Amino acid sequence: MKPQIAELLSAALDQLKHAAVLPADVQPRIQVDNTRDKTHGDLATNLAMMLAKPAGKNPRELAQLLVDALPRSSLVQKVEIAGPGFINFYLSEESTSSLVRAVLEAKDQYGRSNEGAGRKVQVEFVSANPTGPLHIGHGRGAAVGDCMCRLLEATGWDVTREFYYNDAGQQINNLALSVQARCKGLTPDDASWPEDGYRGDYIKDLAESFMRGDTVSSEDQSFTGTQDADDLEGIRHFAVAYLRNEQDLDLKAFGVDFDVYFLESSLYTDGKVEAAVEKLTANGHTYEDGGALWLRTTDFGDDKDRVMRKTDGGYTYFVPDVAYHLDKWQRGFVRVINEQGADHHSTITRVRAGLQGLDVGIPQGWPDYVLHQMVTVMRGGEEVKISKRAGSYVTLRDLIDEVGRDATRYFLAARKADGQLTFDIDLARSQSSDNPVYYIQYAHARVCSIFRKLAEAGQTWELETGLDALSALTLDSEKELMVKLGRYPEVVRNAANNNEPHLVSNFLRELAGDFHTWYNAEKTLVDETDLRNGRLTLAEAIRQVLANGLDLLGVSAPQEM
Protein backbone atom coordinates (compact mmCIF):
# COMPACT_ATOMS: atom_id res chain seq x y z
CA MET A 1 0.00 0.00 0.00
CA LYS A 2 3.00 2.28 0.51
CA PRO A 3 3.75 2.71 -3.19
CA GLN A 4 0.17 3.78 -3.88
CA ILE A 5 0.29 6.41 -1.16
CA ALA A 6 3.69 7.58 -2.39
CA GLU A 7 2.19 8.00 -5.83
CA LEU A 8 -0.56 10.24 -4.47
CA LEU A 9 2.05 12.33 -2.71
CA SER A 10 4.14 12.52 -5.83
CA ALA A 11 1.17 13.93 -7.72
CA ALA A 12 0.58 16.47 -4.98
CA LEU A 13 4.24 17.49 -5.16
CA ASP A 14 4.05 18.05 -8.88
CA GLN A 15 1.04 20.25 -8.44
CA LEU A 16 2.76 22.35 -5.79
CA LYS A 17 5.81 22.70 -7.98
CA HIS A 18 3.59 23.79 -10.85
CA ALA A 19 2.00 26.38 -8.58
CA ALA A 20 5.49 27.52 -7.61
CA VAL A 21 4.89 26.76 -3.96
CA LEU A 22 7.89 24.46 -4.19
CA PRO A 23 11.04 25.00 -6.24
CA ALA A 24 10.85 22.90 -9.39
CA ASP A 25 14.19 21.25 -8.71
CA VAL A 26 13.50 19.56 -5.37
CA GLN A 27 13.45 15.79 -5.70
CA PRO A 28 12.70 14.44 -2.25
CA ARG A 29 12.67 10.76 -1.49
CA ILE A 30 9.04 10.22 -0.66
CA GLN A 31 9.08 8.30 2.55
CA VAL A 32 5.91 6.57 3.72
CA ASP A 33 6.16 4.98 7.15
CA ASN A 34 4.09 2.50 9.05
CA THR A 35 2.62 4.14 12.09
CA ARG A 36 3.41 2.80 15.49
CA ASP A 37 0.37 4.30 17.15
CA LYS A 38 -3.04 3.68 15.65
CA THR A 39 -4.16 7.19 16.60
CA HIS A 40 -1.75 8.26 13.88
CA GLY A 41 -3.64 6.39 11.20
CA ASP A 42 -2.27 3.51 9.17
CA LEU A 43 0.50 5.16 7.19
CA ALA A 44 2.29 8.44 7.59
CA THR A 45 4.73 10.67 5.76
CA ASN A 46 7.23 13.22 6.98
CA LEU A 47 7.32 14.91 3.59
CA ALA A 48 6.15 18.32 4.79
CA MET A 49 8.91 18.43 7.39
CA MET A 50 11.53 17.47 4.85
CA LEU A 51 10.41 20.18 2.46
CA ALA A 52 9.68 22.93 4.93
CA LYS A 53 13.05 24.54 4.45
CA PRO A 54 13.19 24.61 0.63
CA ALA A 55 9.58 25.77 0.54
CA GLY A 56 10.23 28.51 3.04
CA LYS A 57 7.10 27.59 4.94
CA ASN A 58 6.45 26.05 8.30
CA PRO A 59 5.85 22.29 8.16
CA ARG A 60 2.20 22.27 9.16
CA GLU A 61 1.33 24.96 6.65
CA LEU A 62 3.09 23.02 3.91
CA ALA A 63 1.40 19.82 5.05
CA GLN A 64 -1.97 21.48 4.56
CA LEU A 65 -1.02 22.55 1.04
CA LEU A 66 0.09 19.00 0.26
CA VAL A 67 -3.12 17.56 1.60
CA ASP A 68 -5.16 20.02 -0.45
CA ALA A 69 -3.24 19.02 -3.55
CA LEU A 70 -3.65 15.29 -2.92
CA PRO A 71 -5.65 13.52 -5.67
CA ARG A 72 -8.82 11.80 -4.53
CA SER A 73 -8.41 8.08 -3.99
CA SER A 74 -10.75 5.32 -2.97
CA LEU A 75 -7.89 3.77 -1.02
CA VAL A 76 -7.82 6.56 1.51
CA GLN A 77 -10.61 7.15 3.95
CA LYS A 78 -9.20 10.12 5.76
CA VAL A 79 -6.07 12.29 5.88
CA GLU A 80 -4.95 14.22 8.92
CA ILE A 81 -2.14 16.59 9.78
CA ALA A 82 -0.64 15.92 13.16
CA GLY A 83 2.22 16.73 15.45
CA PRO A 84 5.05 18.78 14.00
CA GLY A 85 3.81 18.25 10.44
CA PHE A 86 3.16 14.56 9.82
CA ILE A 87 0.50 13.67 7.28
CA ASN A 88 -1.42 10.64 8.47
CA PHE A 89 -3.38 8.37 6.16
CA TYR A 90 -6.32 6.24 7.22
CA LEU A 91 -6.93 3.43 4.79
CA SER A 92 -10.41 2.80 3.45
CA GLU A 93 -12.28 -0.44 3.82
CA GLU A 94 -11.79 -0.97 0.12
CA SER A 95 -8.04 -0.91 0.47
CA THR A 96 -7.82 -3.12 3.55
CA SER A 97 -10.11 -5.65 1.88
CA SER A 98 -7.87 -5.60 -1.16
CA LEU A 99 -4.92 -6.50 1.06
CA VAL A 100 -6.70 -9.62 2.27
CA ARG A 101 -7.73 -10.46 -1.26
CA ALA A 102 -4.11 -10.18 -2.36
CA VAL A 103 -3.08 -12.74 0.25
CA LEU A 104 -5.75 -15.26 -0.58
CA GLU A 105 -5.34 -15.00 -4.32
CA ALA A 106 -1.55 -15.31 -4.26
CA LYS A 107 -1.59 -17.99 -1.53
CA ASP A 108 1.92 -19.39 -1.03
CA GLN A 109 3.22 -16.84 -3.52
CA TYR A 110 2.10 -13.93 -1.37
CA GLY A 111 5.06 -11.80 -0.36
CA ARG A 112 7.23 -13.04 -3.17
CA SER A 113 8.52 -10.66 -5.79
CA ASN A 114 10.73 -10.59 -8.82
CA GLU A 115 13.16 -7.91 -7.79
CA GLY A 116 16.09 -10.21 -8.38
CA ALA A 117 14.85 -10.74 -11.95
CA GLY A 118 16.56 -14.10 -12.15
CA ARG A 119 20.03 -12.70 -11.57
CA LYS A 120 22.59 -15.12 -10.19
CA VAL A 121 23.53 -14.86 -6.53
CA GLN A 122 25.78 -17.25 -4.70
CA VAL A 123 25.68 -17.64 -0.95
CA GLU A 124 28.60 -19.38 0.69
CA PHE A 125 27.92 -20.45 4.23
CA VAL A 126 28.88 -22.95 6.93
CA SER A 127 32.12 -23.89 5.10
CA ALA A 128 33.32 -25.81 8.14
CA ASN A 129 36.66 -27.54 8.02
CA PRO A 130 36.22 -31.30 7.64
CA THR A 131 38.07 -31.91 10.89
CA GLY A 132 35.19 -32.40 13.29
CA PRO A 133 31.47 -32.23 13.90
CA LEU A 134 29.54 -29.03 13.26
CA HIS A 135 29.14 -26.92 16.37
CA ILE A 136 26.54 -24.38 17.31
CA GLY A 137 28.45 -21.58 15.61
CA HIS A 138 28.17 -23.45 12.34
CA GLY A 139 24.52 -23.92 13.21
CA ARG A 140 24.05 -20.19 13.40
CA GLY A 141 25.74 -19.81 10.04
CA ALA A 142 23.60 -22.58 8.59
CA ALA A 143 20.37 -21.06 9.87
CA VAL A 144 21.15 -17.49 8.89
CA GLY A 145 22.66 -18.48 5.55
CA ASP A 146 19.84 -20.78 4.57
CA CYS A 147 17.22 -18.20 5.54
CA MET A 148 19.02 -15.58 3.48
CA CYS A 149 18.89 -17.97 0.54
CA ARG A 150 15.18 -18.55 1.02
CA LEU A 151 14.64 -14.80 1.13
CA LEU A 152 16.66 -14.26 -2.02
CA GLU A 153 14.68 -16.96 -3.78
CA ALA A 154 11.49 -15.31 -2.60
CA THR A 155 12.59 -12.07 -4.21
CA GLY A 156 13.39 -13.53 -7.57
CA TRP A 157 17.09 -14.31 -7.40
CA ASP A 158 18.67 -17.42 -8.89
CA VAL A 159 20.38 -18.74 -5.77
CA THR A 160 23.30 -21.14 -5.46
CA ARG A 161 24.04 -22.45 -1.99
CA GLU A 162 27.68 -23.31 -1.66
CA PHE A 163 29.85 -24.99 0.95
CA TYR A 164 33.63 -24.55 0.75
CA TYR A 165 35.74 -27.31 2.20
CA ASN A 166 39.22 -26.41 3.41
CA ASP A 167 40.54 -29.86 2.68
CA ALA A 168 44.04 -28.85 1.68
CA GLY A 169 45.66 -27.34 4.71
CA GLN A 170 47.80 -28.43 7.58
CA GLN A 171 44.73 -29.16 9.67
CA ILE A 172 44.00 -32.15 7.48
CA ASN A 173 47.42 -33.55 8.30
CA ASN A 174 46.70 -33.03 11.96
CA LEU A 175 43.41 -34.83 11.52
CA ALA A 176 45.05 -37.78 9.81
CA LEU A 177 47.77 -37.99 12.44
CA SER A 178 45.18 -37.87 15.21
CA VAL A 179 43.17 -40.68 13.70
CA GLN A 180 46.31 -42.68 13.12
CA ALA A 181 47.28 -42.23 16.75
CA ARG A 182 43.88 -43.55 17.78
CA CYS A 183 44.27 -46.47 15.39
CA LYS A 184 47.44 -47.32 17.22
CA GLY A 185 45.68 -47.22 20.52
CA LEU A 186 47.01 -43.91 21.76
CA THR A 187 44.88 -41.46 23.72
CA PRO A 188 45.22 -37.69 23.93
CA ASP A 189 46.80 -38.07 27.33
CA ASP A 190 49.74 -40.06 26.00
CA ALA A 191 53.04 -38.30 25.65
CA SER A 192 53.38 -39.32 22.03
CA TRP A 193 49.96 -37.91 21.04
CA PRO A 194 50.48 -35.62 18.01
CA GLU A 195 51.05 -31.98 18.71
CA ASP A 196 47.97 -29.96 17.67
CA GLY A 197 46.07 -33.25 17.39
CA TYR A 198 42.29 -33.38 17.62
CA ARG A 199 41.27 -34.77 20.98
CA GLY A 200 37.51 -35.30 20.74
CA ASP A 201 35.79 -38.68 21.09
CA TYR A 202 34.74 -38.58 17.46
CA ILE A 203 38.36 -39.23 16.47
CA LYS A 204 38.14 -42.52 18.31
CA ASP A 205 34.88 -43.42 16.54
CA LEU A 206 36.53 -42.53 13.28
CA ALA A 207 39.57 -44.68 13.97
CA GLU A 208 37.42 -47.64 14.94
CA SER A 209 35.41 -47.27 11.75
CA PHE A 210 38.61 -47.19 9.71
CA MET A 211 39.99 -50.27 11.41
CA ARG A 212 36.68 -52.08 10.92
CA GLY A 213 37.01 -51.49 7.19
CA ASP A 214 33.79 -49.48 6.91
CA THR A 215 32.96 -47.73 3.67
CA VAL A 216 31.98 -44.08 3.91
CA SER A 217 30.76 -41.93 1.10
CA SER A 218 30.01 -38.28 0.79
CA GLU A 219 28.70 -36.15 -2.04
CA ASP A 220 31.48 -36.99 -4.49
CA GLN A 221 33.82 -39.49 -2.94
CA SER A 222 33.78 -42.87 -1.30
CA PHE A 223 36.46 -44.64 0.71
CA THR A 224 36.84 -47.89 2.48
CA GLY A 225 38.98 -48.15 5.57
CA THR A 226 42.11 -50.12 4.73
CA GLN A 227 42.46 -51.31 8.32
CA ASP A 228 46.15 -50.47 8.11
CA ALA A 229 47.21 -48.03 10.82
CA ASP A 230 50.38 -47.19 8.89
CA ASP A 231 48.44 -46.13 5.80
CA LEU A 232 48.41 -42.40 6.53
CA GLU A 233 47.17 -41.48 3.04
CA GLY A 234 44.31 -43.95 3.38
CA ILE A 235 43.49 -42.57 6.79
CA ARG A 236 43.50 -39.03 5.46
CA HIS A 237 41.03 -39.76 2.68
CA PHE A 238 38.89 -41.90 4.90
CA ALA A 239 38.77 -39.31 7.66
CA VAL A 240 37.78 -36.48 5.36
CA ALA A 241 35.08 -38.55 3.72
CA TYR A 242 33.83 -39.72 7.09
CA LEU A 243 33.57 -36.26 8.58
CA ARG A 244 32.07 -34.74 5.47
CA ASN A 245 29.44 -37.42 5.65
CA GLU A 246 28.79 -36.64 9.30
CA GLN A 247 28.42 -32.97 8.53
CA ASP A 248 26.10 -33.71 5.63
CA LEU A 249 23.89 -35.75 7.91
CA ASP A 250 23.79 -32.93 10.44
CA LEU A 251 22.90 -30.40 7.78
CA LYS A 252 20.24 -32.66 6.36
CA ALA A 253 18.72 -33.01 9.80
CA PHE A 254 18.77 -29.24 10.01
CA GLY A 255 16.95 -28.87 6.72
CA VAL A 256 19.86 -27.28 4.87
CA ASP A 257 20.85 -28.47 1.39
CA PHE A 258 23.74 -27.20 -0.68
CA ASP A 259 23.91 -27.02 -4.44
CA VAL A 260 27.70 -27.03 -4.62
CA TYR A 261 30.39 -28.48 -2.39
CA PHE A 262 33.58 -26.79 -3.43
CA LEU A 263 36.87 -28.41 -2.47
CA GLU A 264 39.83 -26.20 -1.73
CA SER A 265 42.08 -28.97 -3.00
CA SER A 266 40.53 -28.64 -6.45
CA LEU A 267 41.90 -25.11 -6.72
CA TYR A 268 45.37 -26.58 -6.56
CA THR A 269 44.79 -29.54 -8.83
CA ASP A 270 43.11 -27.30 -11.41
CA GLY A 271 45.99 -24.83 -11.32
CA LYS A 272 43.74 -21.97 -10.24
CA VAL A 273 45.86 -20.97 -7.29
CA GLU A 274 48.96 -20.82 -9.45
CA ALA A 275 47.11 -18.84 -12.12
CA ALA A 276 45.89 -16.27 -9.60
CA VAL A 277 49.39 -15.81 -8.21
CA GLU A 278 50.84 -15.38 -11.68
CA LYS A 279 48.22 -12.83 -12.57
CA LEU A 280 48.89 -10.82 -9.43
CA THR A 281 52.60 -10.93 -10.11
CA ALA A 282 52.13 -9.94 -13.75
CA ASN A 283 50.05 -6.99 -12.58
CA GLY A 284 52.92 -5.83 -10.39
CA HIS A 285 51.22 -6.22 -7.03
CA THR A 286 53.72 -8.66 -5.56
CA TYR A 287 57.33 -8.58 -4.40
CA GLU A 288 59.84 -10.94 -2.86
CA ASP A 289 61.23 -10.31 0.56
CA GLY A 290 63.02 -12.60 2.97
CA GLY A 291 62.49 -15.58 0.71
CA ALA A 292 58.72 -15.13 0.66
CA LEU A 293 56.35 -13.71 -1.95
CA TRP A 294 54.25 -10.80 -0.69
CA LEU A 295 51.06 -9.21 -1.92
CA ARG A 296 50.98 -5.45 -1.67
CA THR A 297 47.57 -5.36 0.00
CA THR A 298 48.36 -1.91 1.38
CA ASP A 299 47.60 -0.65 -2.12
CA PHE A 300 44.01 -1.69 -1.45
CA GLY A 301 43.45 -0.40 2.05
CA ASP A 302 45.10 -3.05 4.20
CA ASP A 303 47.27 -1.85 7.06
CA LYS A 304 50.21 -4.03 6.09
CA ASP A 305 51.28 -6.27 3.24
CA ARG A 306 50.63 -10.00 3.44
CA VAL A 307 52.69 -13.05 2.66
CA MET A 308 51.33 -15.13 -0.19
CA ARG A 309 53.98 -17.79 -0.57
CA LYS A 310 55.89 -18.85 2.48
CA THR A 311 59.58 -19.60 2.52
CA ASP A 312 58.69 -23.29 2.57
CA GLY A 313 56.93 -22.84 -0.76
CA GLY A 314 53.39 -23.26 0.54
CA TYR A 315 50.70 -20.65 0.07
CA THR A 316 49.05 -18.85 2.95
CA TYR A 317 45.39 -19.55 3.42
CA PHE A 318 44.00 -16.47 1.76
CA VAL A 319 45.62 -17.18 -1.60
CA PRO A 320 43.37 -20.09 -2.51
CA ASP A 321 40.54 -17.97 -1.18
CA VAL A 322 41.32 -15.29 -3.75
CA ALA A 323 41.47 -17.95 -6.46
CA TYR A 324 38.17 -19.33 -5.21
CA HIS A 325 36.48 -15.95 -5.42
CA LEU A 326 37.87 -15.33 -8.87
CA ASP A 327 36.25 -18.62 -9.80
CA LYS A 328 32.94 -17.42 -8.36
CA TRP A 329 33.18 -14.24 -10.41
CA GLN A 330 33.96 -16.22 -13.54
CA ARG A 331 30.94 -18.39 -12.91
CA GLY A 332 28.82 -15.27 -13.39
CA PHE A 333 27.66 -14.41 -9.90
CA VAL A 334 26.94 -10.68 -9.91
CA ARG A 335 26.24 -10.95 -6.25
CA VAL A 336 28.11 -13.14 -3.79
CA ILE A 337 27.41 -13.22 -0.08
CA ASN A 338 29.73 -14.95 2.34
CA GLU A 339 28.17 -15.84 5.65
CA GLN A 340 30.86 -16.63 8.17
CA GLY A 341 31.94 -16.27 11.75
CA ALA A 342 33.17 -12.84 12.79
CA ASP A 343 36.48 -14.36 13.86
CA HIS A 344 37.40 -14.48 10.17
CA HIS A 345 36.70 -10.86 9.48
CA SER A 346 40.33 -10.00 8.88
CA THR A 347 40.27 -12.06 5.68
CA ILE A 348 37.81 -9.70 4.05
CA THR A 349 40.33 -6.99 3.29
CA ARG A 350 42.84 -9.50 1.96
CA VAL A 351 40.45 -11.30 -0.32
CA ARG A 352 39.04 -8.08 -1.72
CA ALA A 353 42.55 -6.70 -2.16
CA GLY A 354 43.59 -9.80 -4.06
CA LEU A 355 40.54 -9.55 -6.29
CA GLN A 356 41.23 -5.90 -7.06
CA GLY A 357 44.84 -6.76 -7.82
CA LEU A 358 43.70 -9.29 -10.42
CA ASP A 359 42.21 -6.36 -12.30
CA VAL A 360 39.48 -8.31 -14.05
CA GLY A 361 36.66 -5.84 -13.48
CA ILE A 362 35.47 -7.05 -10.09
CA PRO A 363 33.71 -4.19 -8.26
CA GLN A 364 35.49 -2.80 -5.23
CA GLY A 365 33.14 -3.93 -2.47
CA TRP A 366 32.65 -7.40 -3.95
CA PRO A 367 31.84 -9.85 -2.41
CA ASP A 368 29.41 -9.04 0.39
CA TYR A 369 29.98 -10.45 3.83
CA VAL A 370 27.56 -11.25 6.60
CA LEU A 371 29.43 -12.00 9.80
CA HIS A 372 27.83 -13.60 12.79
CA GLN A 373 29.14 -13.27 16.32
CA MET A 374 29.69 -16.00 18.87
CA VAL A 375 26.99 -18.19 20.34
CA THR A 376 26.98 -19.17 23.97
CA VAL A 377 24.76 -21.95 25.21
CA MET A 378 22.96 -21.81 28.51
CA ARG A 379 21.29 -24.61 30.41
CA GLY A 380 19.89 -24.32 33.88
CA GLY A 381 21.27 -20.80 34.09
CA GLU A 382 24.82 -21.94 33.42
CA GLU A 383 26.97 -21.79 30.36
CA VAL A 384 27.40 -25.15 28.61
CA LYS A 385 30.78 -25.67 27.07
CA ILE A 386 31.47 -29.34 26.85
CA SER A 387 30.15 -31.90 24.45
CA LYS A 388 31.16 -35.47 25.15
CA ARG A 389 31.31 -36.07 21.46
CA ALA A 390 33.45 -33.20 20.32
CA GLY A 391 35.26 -32.61 23.55
CA SER A 392 35.26 -28.86 23.53
CA TYR A 393 32.02 -27.46 22.19
CA VAL A 394 28.30 -27.98 21.79
CA THR A 395 27.54 -29.73 18.53
CA LEU A 396 24.72 -28.87 16.19
CA ARG A 397 23.56 -32.46 16.39
CA ASP A 398 23.36 -32.33 20.19
CA LEU A 399 21.17 -29.30 19.82
CA ILE A 400 18.86 -30.69 17.17
CA ASP A 401 18.46 -33.88 19.17
CA GLU A 402 17.67 -32.05 22.35
CA VAL A 403 15.78 -29.01 21.17
CA GLY A 404 14.36 -30.03 17.81
CA ARG A 405 14.93 -28.66 14.37
CA ASP A 406 12.24 -25.97 14.32
CA ALA A 407 13.21 -24.33 17.58
CA THR A 408 16.94 -24.56 16.85
CA ARG A 409 16.52 -22.91 13.46
CA TYR A 410 14.23 -20.27 14.84
CA PHE A 411 16.45 -19.28 17.73
CA LEU A 412 19.58 -19.12 15.61
CA ALA A 413 17.96 -17.09 12.83
CA ALA A 414 15.77 -14.81 14.92
CA ARG A 415 18.58 -12.53 16.02
CA LYS A 416 20.60 -10.03 14.09
CA ALA A 417 23.82 -11.69 12.99
CA ASP A 418 26.11 -9.06 14.45
CA GLY A 419 25.91 -9.25 18.16
CA GLN A 420 26.53 -12.24 20.33
CA LEU A 421 23.76 -14.73 20.82
CA THR A 422 22.75 -16.53 23.95
CA PHE A 423 21.02 -19.81 23.20
CA ASP A 424 18.93 -20.87 26.18
CA ILE A 425 18.31 -24.59 25.86
CA ASP A 426 15.66 -24.61 28.57
CA LEU A 427 13.73 -21.89 26.80
CA ALA A 428 14.11 -23.40 23.35
CA ARG A 429 12.82 -26.79 24.42
CA SER A 430 10.06 -25.63 26.69
CA GLN A 431 6.69 -26.48 25.23
CA SER A 432 4.97 -23.54 26.76
CA SER A 433 4.15 -19.94 26.26
CA ASP A 434 7.81 -19.17 26.93
CA ASN A 435 8.70 -20.35 23.52
CA PRO A 436 8.24 -18.02 20.56
CA VAL A 437 8.46 -20.81 17.99
CA TYR A 438 5.48 -22.60 19.42
CA TYR A 439 3.71 -19.31 19.87
CA ILE A 440 3.79 -18.68 16.13
CA GLN A 441 3.11 -22.28 15.19
CA TYR A 442 0.22 -22.38 17.62
CA ALA A 443 -1.41 -19.41 15.92
CA HIS A 444 -1.22 -21.31 12.65
CA ALA A 445 -2.62 -24.48 14.22
CA ARG A 446 -5.45 -22.54 15.81
CA VAL A 447 -6.67 -21.24 12.47
CA CYS A 448 -6.55 -24.77 11.10
CA SER A 449 -8.54 -25.88 14.08
CA ILE A 450 -11.24 -23.29 13.41
CA PHE A 451 -11.70 -24.65 9.92
CA ARG A 452 -11.88 -28.20 11.26
CA LYS A 453 -14.64 -27.09 13.62
CA LEU A 454 -16.41 -25.41 10.76
CA ALA A 455 -16.43 -28.65 8.81
CA GLU A 456 -17.59 -30.59 11.85
CA ALA A 457 -20.51 -28.22 12.11
CA GLY A 458 -21.37 -29.04 8.51
CA GLN A 459 -20.69 -25.51 7.36
CA THR A 460 -18.49 -24.26 4.57
CA TRP A 461 -16.48 -21.25 3.63
CA GLU A 462 -15.85 -20.08 0.11
CA LEU A 463 -13.38 -17.48 -1.12
CA GLU A 464 -15.49 -15.03 -3.09
CA THR A 465 -18.37 -14.80 -0.63
CA GLY A 466 -15.76 -14.69 2.10
CA LEU A 467 -14.04 -11.70 0.55
CA ASP A 468 -17.37 -9.92 0.13
CA ALA A 469 -18.12 -10.60 3.77
CA LEU A 470 -15.03 -8.69 4.89
CA SER A 471 -17.25 -5.63 4.96
CA ALA A 472 -18.91 -7.15 8.01
CA LEU A 473 -15.65 -6.76 9.94
CA THR A 474 -15.85 -3.42 11.69
CA LEU A 475 -13.60 -3.82 14.70
CA ASP A 476 -10.36 -1.87 14.99
CA SER A 477 -8.53 -5.09 15.79
CA GLU A 478 -9.72 -6.58 12.52
CA LYS A 479 -8.70 -3.61 10.45
CA GLU A 480 -5.29 -3.59 12.10
CA LEU A 481 -4.80 -7.25 11.30
CA MET A 482 -5.59 -6.59 7.65
CA VAL A 483 -3.16 -3.68 7.52
CA LYS A 484 -0.51 -5.85 9.11
CA LEU A 485 -0.98 -8.55 6.49
CA GLY A 486 -0.37 -5.86 3.91
CA ARG A 487 3.05 -5.14 5.40
CA TYR A 488 4.37 -8.63 4.86
CA PRO A 489 5.73 -8.22 1.31
CA GLU A 490 7.74 -5.23 2.43
CA VAL A 491 9.14 -7.20 5.36
CA VAL A 492 10.31 -9.91 2.99
CA ARG A 493 11.87 -7.34 0.70
CA ASN A 494 13.73 -5.59 3.50
CA ALA A 495 14.90 -8.86 4.99
CA ALA A 496 16.18 -10.04 1.61
CA ASN A 497 17.88 -6.80 0.64
CA ASN A 498 19.60 -6.38 3.99
CA ASN A 499 20.35 -10.06 4.63
CA GLU A 500 18.36 -9.90 7.85
CA PRO A 501 16.15 -12.94 8.33
CA HIS A 502 15.33 -11.85 11.85
CA LEU A 503 12.97 -9.24 10.43
CA VAL A 504 10.74 -12.09 9.32
CA SER A 505 10.69 -13.77 12.72
CA ASN A 506 9.93 -10.45 14.41
CA PHE A 507 7.05 -9.83 12.07
CA LEU A 508 5.64 -13.31 12.59
CA ARG A 509 5.85 -12.91 16.34
CA GLU A 510 3.84 -9.70 16.11
CA LEU A 511 1.29 -11.09 13.72
CA ALA A 512 0.80 -14.20 15.86
CA GLY A 513 0.37 -11.99 18.92
CA ASP A 514 -2.26 -9.85 17.24
CA PHE A 515 -4.04 -12.96 16.10
CA HIS A 516 -4.07 -14.56 19.55
CA THR A 517 -5.51 -11.40 21.04
CA TRP A 518 -8.24 -11.23 18.42
CA TYR A 519 -8.96 -14.95 18.72
CA ASN A 520 -9.47 -14.67 22.45
CA ALA A 521 -11.63 -11.61 22.19
CA GLU A 522 -13.85 -12.52 19.27
CA LYS A 523 -15.45 -15.78 18.34
CA THR A 524 -15.02 -16.71 14.70
CA LEU A 525 -17.70 -19.37 14.31
CA VAL A 526 -20.67 -17.16 15.07
CA ASP A 527 -24.19 -17.76 13.81
CA GLU A 528 -24.41 -14.61 11.75
CA THR A 529 -23.32 -15.71 8.29
CA ASP A 530 -21.61 -12.59 6.98
CA LEU A 531 -19.67 -11.99 10.15
CA ARG A 532 -18.61 -15.64 10.30
CA ASN A 533 -17.50 -15.64 6.67
CA GLY A 534 -15.65 -12.38 7.09
CA ARG A 535 -13.77 -13.63 10.12
CA LEU A 536 -12.97 -16.93 8.48
CA THR A 537 -11.57 -15.02 5.54
CA LEU A 538 -9.36 -12.92 7.73
CA ALA A 539 -8.25 -15.96 9.73
CA GLU A 540 -7.34 -17.85 6.58
CA ALA A 541 -5.33 -14.91 5.30
CA ILE A 542 -3.44 -14.78 8.60
CA ARG A 543 -2.79 -18.50 8.40
CA GLN A 544 -1.45 -18.12 4.89
CA VAL A 545 0.97 -15.36 5.85
CA LEU A 546 2.15 -17.27 8.93
CA ALA A 547 2.77 -20.33 6.76
CA ASN A 548 4.63 -18.30 4.14
CA GLY A 549 6.80 -16.62 6.74
CA LEU A 550 7.59 -19.83 8.60
CA ASP A 551 8.61 -21.37 5.30
CA LEU A 552 11.14 -18.57 4.79
CA LEU A 553 12.62 -19.51 8.14
CA GLY A 554 12.61 -23.20 7.33
CA VAL A 555 10.28 -23.83 10.25
CA SER A 556 7.24 -26.09 9.91
CA ALA A 557 3.67 -24.81 10.08
CA PRO A 558 1.71 -27.56 11.87
CA GLN A 559 -2.01 -28.09 11.31
CA GLU A 560 -2.50 -29.07 14.91
CA MET A 561 -0.47 -29.08 18.07
Added chain:
RNA sequence: GCGCCCGUAGCUCAACAGGAUAGAGCAUCGGCCUUCUAAGCCGAGGGUUGCAGGUUCGAGCCCUGCCGGGCGCGCCA
Protein backbone atom coordinates in the same frame (compact mmCIF):
# COMPACT_ATOMS: atom_id res chain seq x y z
C1' G B 1 48.38 -0.30 20.96
C1' C B 2 45.49 -0.81 16.08
C1' G B 3 40.98 -2.74 13.33
C1' C B 4 35.84 -4.77 13.22
C1' C B 5 31.24 -5.80 16.10
C1' C B 6 28.24 -4.89 20.35
C1' G B 7 26.32 -1.82 24.79
C1' U B 8 18.39 -0.42 25.03
C1' A B 9 13.74 -2.83 31.42
C1' G B 10 16.45 -7.71 36.49
C1' C B 11 17.36 -11.45 31.86
C1' U B 12 17.07 -12.46 26.28
C1' C B 13 16.21 -9.21 22.37
C1' A B 14 13.20 -5.50 18.78
C1' A B 15 12.76 -0.59 16.97
C1' C B 16 11.44 -0.78 9.26
C1' A B 17 16.48 4.74 5.27
C1' G B 18 16.73 10.06 11.37
C1' G B 19 10.34 10.56 13.01
C1' A B 20 5.37 11.32 17.05
C1' U B 21 4.57 8.72 24.07
C1' A B 22 11.58 3.52 22.93
C1' G B 23 8.45 -1.99 22.20
C1' A B 24 7.96 -7.63 22.91
C1' G B 25 9.00 -12.20 25.56
C1' C B 26 10.99 -14.28 30.12
C1' A B 27 11.01 -13.29 35.34
C1' U B 28 7.66 -10.74 39.42
C1' C B 29 2.56 -9.52 41.01
C1' G B 30 -3.04 -9.76 40.07
C1' G B 31 -7.11 -11.70 37.01
C1' C B 32 -9.53 -15.22 32.69
C1' C B 33 -11.01 -22.32 30.85
C1' U B 34 -19.80 -24.97 31.24
C1' U B 35 -17.76 -20.67 24.94
C1' C B 36 -13.72 -22.14 17.96
C1' U B 37 -6.91 -25.75 21.32
C1' A B 38 -5.09 -22.03 28.31
C1' A B 39 1.40 -24.08 23.81
C1' G B 40 -3.60 -18.74 24.75
C1' C B 41 -5.66 -13.89 26.68
C1' C B 42 -6.25 -9.33 29.98
C1' G B 43 -3.97 -6.03 33.65
C1' A B 44 0.25 -3.95 36.93
C1' G B 45 5.11 -2.60 38.09
C1' G B 46 9.84 -2.07 35.69
C1' G B 47 14.12 2.85 31.21
C1' U B 48 18.25 9.50 31.84
C1' U B 49 18.81 3.72 25.26
C1' G B 50 26.97 2.93 28.88
C1' C B 51 28.99 8.39 29.68
C1' A B 52 30.02 13.41 27.63
C1' G B 53 29.73 16.64 23.70
C1' G B 54 28.13 17.72 18.47
C1' U B 55 24.97 17.76 13.78
C1' U B 56 18.98 19.26 13.08
C1' C B 57 12.67 20.98 13.14
C1' G B 58 13.56 15.99 15.36
C1' A B 59 18.92 11.17 17.53
C1' G B 60 18.60 4.49 20.41
C1' C B 61 20.06 5.21 15.12
C1' C B 62 24.62 10.02 12.17
C1' C B 63 29.81 12.56 13.91
C1' U B 64 33.87 13.13 17.86
C1' G B 65 35.97 11.59 22.51
C1' C B 66 35.78 8.43 26.60
C1' C B 67 34.04 3.72 29.55
C1' G B 68 32.72 -1.54 29.33
C1' G B 69 32.36 -6.51 26.68
C1' G B 70 33.47 -9.85 22.33
C1' C B 71 36.48 -11.07 18.07
C1' G B 72 40.75 -10.30 15.19
C1' C B 73 45.71 -8.34 14.58
C1' G B 74 50.89 -15.37 12.17
C1' C B 75 55.43 -17.06 6.68
C1' C B 76 48.07 -20.87 11.28
C1' A B 77 43.35 -22.15 8.62
